[in-house]
Amino acid sequence: MCLAEFASDYRVVYGRQTESPNAIPLLNDEGFIQKRTVGKPAIIRFTHFSEEKTPEKFYRRLLKLYLPHRSDADPRDEAHPTYEEFYKCSDKWGMRVEEIVRHNKKRYEGQGKNMEAAFQQLHVCSPLVNAWNSFAPEVGVDRLECLAECEPRDQEQNSEDVPEFGTKKDKGSSMPRIDAPELSPDFVRKMYQSLNETQASVFYTVRQWCLELVWGHNPEPFYYFLSGGAGCDKSHVIKCIHHEATRILRELPRFRDHADRLLLTQAVADSLHCSALSLHIYATNKEVDRHNADIVTASYKDAIGVAARDFRKDPRTGCMTFVF
Structure with a gap:
């Protein structure tokens, strides 16, 4: 047995593995080895030397x-x-x-020599841009024919001027503004078009509320709870709502009256002292759960806590398993 075969087909075992019937003792009490039976042989690594130089x-x-x-x-x-x-x-x-x-x-x-020659040729000649054409030239011809048969695209669609998606630059206005994120009209349009029926209903409800607020109708505040499993595009819906609401409300004054300034300057030490209609922002979900539990307990004396059971889909079996 040569050294390459020894390193590739056998492995050193320790501890209780040496008691296995398949363990082979080495001479002079140098340890135990065992033939690899699971998977492919190991890949050996060694240094390379030049036959001409050394x-x-x-x-x-x-x-x-x-x-x-x-x-x-x-x-x-x-x-x-x-x-x-x-x-x-x-x-x-x-x-x-x-x-x-x-x-x-x-x-x-x-294939050692062939691989070394190929790497050397690649280093000297650099990669070929259209190397595939030398192996299958008919594929390149088919690609060019398909491009020639395609219908010409309307280039003016990308440069369409949509007033609602444009950013107003009125320097003479003394009213403070909230600048909307700078996104291309094409990108924004695709964002809105990708919303499904349920997502679009929420989006247009918020949009209508923003328009009524700008028109001075003073609409009633709304409270939406957006929930769903992983991968259901919650972040995408929030991004669409944020962009559209920012675009509509950017012309509103930052502080509508003196009462709003006083509300923003108040320091609240405990969340229970704050109005239930206020928006609370926390860093972790545990803090959110604690705040919700405190509000429910303070509002309803006969509240009953029910422990929820979370289930997760096992990727190996496809069955729903209980998460402790």
Whole structure:
């Protein structure tokens, strides 16, 4: 067995694994090994040397990896003091050493020279932009024909001037504004078009409320709770609502009257002292749950707590499992 086969097909075992019937003891109490039975053989790594610049290191690597031996002195003898001479001129077990090395080398370096030549060519010539055309030129012709048969696109659609999506730049106005995010009209239009029926109903309800507020109708405040599982586009709906509401409300004064200033300057130490109609923002879900529990407890004396059970889909079996 050569060193390459030993490193690829066997592994060192420790502890209780040494008691396995498949464990093989090494000589001189050097430990135990076991043949790999699960998966493919291991990939071995070794250094590379140039046959022209460092021939001794080059042939030493070949002999160490692919010639069976028990000590470092075996790949050389008195008749062949160098590794190169031993590789080219010596015999082992009635066979040429060079033939033994080549036979074992095919398993691990069967395409070694071809790969090195390919990498060298790639380094010298750089990657080809249309390399695929040299292997399958008919594919390139089909692609060009498909492009020629495509209907011409309307270039004016991308540059369409939509007044509602434009940013007003009235420098003469003394009213403070909230600037809307700078998004292209095309991108915003695609955002709105991707909303499903339920999402669109929420979006247009909020939009109508913003318009009535700008028109001075003083609509009643609304309270929406947006919920859903992972991947149901909650963030996408919020992004659409935020962009449209910001665009509509940007012309409103930042502080409508003195009462609003007083409300914003008040410092509330406890959330229970704050109005239930106020918007509370917390950093974690645990703080949100604690706040909701405090509000419910303070509002209803006969409140009953029910522990909810969370379930999650197991990706391996596809069944719903209980989450502790």
